[in-house]
Amino acid sequence: MxxxxxxxxxxxxxxxxxxxxxxxxxxxxxxxxxxxxxxxxxxxxxxxxxxxxxxxxxxxxxxxxxxxxxxxxxxxxxxxxxxxxxxxxxxxxxxxxxxxSFSGFSxxxxxxxxxxxxISYEDLSRASESGFPVAYGGNDKVKVTGSVEILGRKITRSVLSSVSVIDGSTIRVRADEVPGEGLPGIEQQVREKTDFDRQISGLPDGLNLKKADATKDGLEISVAGTNVGLAG
Structure with missing residues (x-):
């Protein structure tokens, strides 16, 4: 015992x-x-x-x-x-x-x-074509505000936009609808300021963008990949 x-x-x-x-x-x-x-x-x-x-x-x-x-x-x-x-x-x-090896990790x-x-909305604004402010618009939408000049008149519009991921590397922001007030060409000009695609690079090799969701705290992007280089 x-x-x-x-x-x-x-x-x-x-x-x-x-x-x-x-x-x-x-x-x-x-x-x-x-x-x-x-x-x-x-x-x-x-x-x-x-x-x-x-x-x-x-x-x-x-x-x-x-x-x-x-x-x-x-x-x-x-x-x-x-x-x-x-x-x-x-x-x-x-x-x-x-x-x-453990002692010689490579x-x-x-x-x-x-x-x-x-990505914060402030940083997303900097990434846009015009630098116009991007904010949370509620219901998984972002709000983009831009101004255009038509026939000597400055027109400012805030549009609700959907955010999506294209080809695993690009964030796409597109206005759902642009109020036109009957002025010819206003929708196209506003979209030139508020709609944009941004291809994101510099992430770890093998990691791709999958889905983008607009939240009150910023743009939340799901990422995934195979054979992802962690270190080396």
Whole structure:
């Protein structure tokens, strides 16, 4: 009995040591991945990285991580020559294949990634053709306000617009309807100011835009992709 108790105590101690070592290892790996993501994407701040699953050391041995969650703030993307600030982007990366050894981590690629990117209306306004203000219009619509001059008369219109994603890389803003007041050509001129397409580039390789929703806090864009480069 005494020998059994000693064995149980030793097992508990060893188990505790293993958990501590495992958690220290995952903390180190999270820091390394964060640094790699920061360098790869040219970020000013280090992202928040969380590696899921236990034990971590067995995942390292297999060079395969079950899930890695990444949250990045202030991502600078490019939209047809204009810089577009993505306020926050979160991503869940599944089945992540790691390159290199644990001590010499060189890169990682996720078989599948899903997430959300958020663009403020102020930043969306800067990305528009005319720079006219874009705001939340309610009911999953955005409100775009623009002015045009027709026959010496300045006409200002606020239109409710739908936002969609085209070809996995482009945000499209289109007015549902433009009040014309019977003036010839006013709808076309207003649309030239309020309607726009913006192709977004600079996101991690393999990550595509899927759906855009207008919320009171900004434009929320669903992203997803396969073989997404996490770091390298």
């Amino acid at each position: 005494r020998a059994l108790r000693i064995l149980l105590v030793v097992a508990v101690i060893l188990g505790g040591i293993f958990v501590i070592v495992d958690r220290l290892a995952v903390n180190y790996a999270e820091s390394e991945v964060a640094k790699r993501v920061q360098t790869r994407q040219g970020l000013t701040g280090e992202p928040d990285v969380a590696i899921k699953g236990f034990p971590f050391l067995t995942q390292v041995a297999a060079k395969h991580l079950d899930q890695v969650d990444v949250t990045v703030e202030g991502v600078e993307a490019s939209a047809e020559g204009r810089r577009v600030r993505i306020s926050e982007m979160t991503a869940e990366l599944h089945d992540v294949r790691v390159s290199g 890169g990682a690629t996720a078989d599948l990634a899903t997430g959300t990117a958020r």
